[in-house]
Structure formats: C-alpha cells, structure tokens
Amino acid sequence: MARILVVEDEPSIQELISVTLTRTGHDPLRAPDAETALRLLQAELPDLVLLDWMLPGQSGIDLARRLRGDERTRGVPIIMLTARGDEQSKVTGLETGADDYVTKPFSPRELAARIKAVLRRQKPQATEDPVEIDGLRLDPATHRVTARGAAVVLGPTEFRLLHFFMTHAERVHSRAQLLDSVWGDHVFVEERTVDVHIRRLRGALEASGHDALIQTVRGSGYRLSCQKE
C-alpha cells in the first residue's frame, strides 16, 4: 500500500517493525543508519519515514532536519521513535517537523494506527462534487445515485464505474483503461470482467428508465453518452 522507510539500528526492533508493516499491507524499506537512509532516499521517495531518535553516527534528529531542509524530501511525513522519558529533547526535536512520534516500547497496533493516521492526514481526499447528466445524478458524498428522483442501487464497483463514466463522459474507454481507473492499476483481472460489470450497471440503470446511456464501441471499449442516437 505505502512504501515506508524504517531507519532503526537495533535489528530486533527493525524486524518487529518490518513485520508489522508487512502485515498491515505496507512495504518496508530498511536502513540501519542515517547514511543508508539518505542513499535509499536518493533512489526513491517513500510515502513515510519511521525514524529512530537514537542512531549510531548521525542522529535521528539530524536526519529529520536534513529531510525537512531538502526541497525534494520536505513533503514526506516523519514519525519519530523515541525512548520513554527525555521529555524536553522531544519538544525541541519535534520542532524540526516530525508529524508524530511513538515511544518505545510500543505495541504493533499502536504503530499501525499512527501510521494510518499520518498517511490519512497526508493525502487529499478525492473529488466529492456531485455529478449530474441527463437526469442521472451521482453524489460521492452521500454515495447515492438517483435517476429523476428515483434511487438507483449499485454495488461498490458499479458505483465507481459509473462515477468514472460520468466524470469522463462522451469519451471511449478501453477495458484496460477502465481497469486502471476503476479497479486500480495494480490488480490483475480479466478484461472481460469489465463487460460483466457494464452489464450489471446497465441493468440497474435500465430498471430506472435510463436506456442506452452506456454504449458499446465495438473493438474499442465503452462510452457514456447523453445524446441518444
């Protein structure tokens, strides 16, 4: 789900963290010290950095400051791992811009929760504006679809599919494009699966009096069109 750089010198804790991350669907990058961390950061930017306070050589706080100073890495959120106690250094240290901190010892659950919270805070939420085409109305906020007032019941996938069509109307989308945009680019499903969902979506729409809203373009894909032909 998210790439997370774990900067931690103690192997057992490193291991514990990595296992926790994997189990919660994340992708840990390991670094035992600041130098390794910086090298890894050259290659690719992670979605989050878990940073031990005490590190051999360059300390965690130095690394944090450095990350904040660099334009490229400035946006990457940081969670600090600190030992219990030592309050005042925390305050000054967190001033450098860590987004959260976890005191050792910590429970895997707590760690997971904090990571989730920080990541959630980080990412902007999707477009929530209602869309309306030809009397058909879809509202992401309320997760409702109505056809001239009458409710249309859709499954989650059909909902996303319709949302995509309505925000990209009049254009032909190949099955591959639809899989990318509606299912997500990483999943592997048969292209024909799209057909089935199109079918289900059509069924739901026709039940509400919207015929031929979604048209087939033979050899290319599908299209949502308001103008009848």
Add this chain to the structure above:
Amino acid sequence: MARILVVEDEPSIQELISVTLTRTGHDPLRAPDAETALRLLQAELPDLVLLDWMLPGQSGIDLARRLRGDERTRGVPIIMLTARGDEQSKVTGLETGADDYVTKPFSPRELAARIKAVLRRQKPQATEDPVEIDGLRLDPATHRVTARGAAVVLGPTEFRLLHFFMTHAERVHSRAQLLDSVWGDHVFVEERTVDVHIRRLRGALEASGHDALIQTVRGSGYRLSCQKE
C-alpha cells in the same frame, strides 16, 4: 486569520505554540492560567481556545466546563493539550465538550493541522444546539435523546455517535472518519468496533420505532438518512 487563546503555564511550550500560531497566520493571546484566561475572555471572544490539561490552580478541564456552561463562550471551540498516555482524560474531556486533543509533546505541524481542522469543522455547525431529524431529537445541552416524545437511552459513545450523524446527515462516513470524529484522532481502536456501536445505536433507535435510520453503505461506511429507500 483567527484569534486563538493559548492557556498554558509552561513558558517554553507557550512560546513554541505562539510562534507556531503566528507562523501559520493566526493571532495568539497568551494566558498562563485559568484566571487570566477568564479575564481575557471578558474582553473579547477568541475564535478558538488552546487549553492545557494541567494548569496551576483551576485545572484545564474545569475551565473547559466553565466555558461550556456560559452562554457567551459556549460556541468557542476548544482544543485540549494533554500528556501522553492519559487515555481516560480524553473520554472525560470529550464529554465536557473539547473539540479535539493534542498530546504533548506535539509537532507544530500537527498542532497547525488540528487547528485548521477544528476551525473548518466549526463553521457549518453550532455544536451545542439541539438537533432534530425525522421526529428524533437530540439535545447536547441536556444530553438527552427523544423519539417522538419517548426517551431513548444511549451510552455515552452511542450518544456522541448519533450526535455526529445527526449533524452530518446524509453523508457517508467511513469507519476511520467516525473514529476520528467520535472517538478522537489518537485513540487506538479497531475499525470493526464502530460496527458494534452502530449496532447498539440501531438497537436503541429501533426500540423507539426508528428503523433504518442508519444505513450501511457497503465498502464505504455508514450514513444517517431520513429518506427511506
């Protein structure tokens, strides 16, 4: 941008907060204790109060209760500053009416984010006004819920949950959002726990003749809706 009253006795933290506020375009009013705070509040109402949990003399929670008790200051949102680990105080505090919590030590970035969130959240709703939907009435001031006159008995959590739903009706809320808004951002609770409380809330409502008020949106979360389907 916004006037913010900072009630904090520790000078270094007071300083840190004030600097942060100024930097994020706000206007800090400083008070080292509850008495000073009250005096400042006489003069003018701030847009938000940042309140330390532990204060010399009158404690933060006392002050919060007092602010909530006074008609004039009731609408002003409060963010509490608490020491880490004091989970219980969060719950008590939420009942007194704090809008959010920040645990010390905190990062300026986090504080800024919370303030922004609370100010944004505050705008559309007056938290303390009674809400009524479809014959169901909830009064935050008296902490009472009635369904067409008949009393509905709810636990504290179910009450907050229902309150949130009623002040954000028709919208779909994910379990994570509900945990954020009803439980508080930094409480570590399984997402499925929401389900259980939804169930309890539904049970109580159905006992009072309100069926299907809270709807499940599969894959997304829950929604309070007056319009049946």
Add this chain to the structure above:
DNA sequence: TTCCGTTGTCACTAAACCGTCACCCTACTG
C-alpha cells in the same frame, strides 16, 4: 469490597459482491 454499566474485541454467521466461465448472439469480414 461488590455490583453495574460501558466498552473494545473476538468468533461465528449471514449476506453481498466479485471474477470467471460457458454459451449464445451479433456484427463485421471475405
């Protein structure tokens, strides 16, 4: 202290949903 209310979590059940296939139909090709 004991009792009671509340809460978070779990295990289990029920239901919805998804992806896939097989088969059929249609439209284009020569």
Add this chain to the structure above:
DNA sequence: CAGTAGGGTGACGGTTTAGTGACAACGGAA
C-alpha cells in the same frame, strides 16, 4: 452467405464485508 471475432448474458463458487452475540476488562457507584 458462411466464417469469425467481439460482445451480451446467466449462472456459479469463492471471497470479502457486515451483522451479531458473547465476553473480559475497566471504572465508577453503592
């Protein structure tokens, strides 16, 4: 007009997600 490829369609496990009852931990009240 037959052949072929692409699309429509119904059905069927398997998986995911939500509903539900039970239970232990906890704090506050008695």
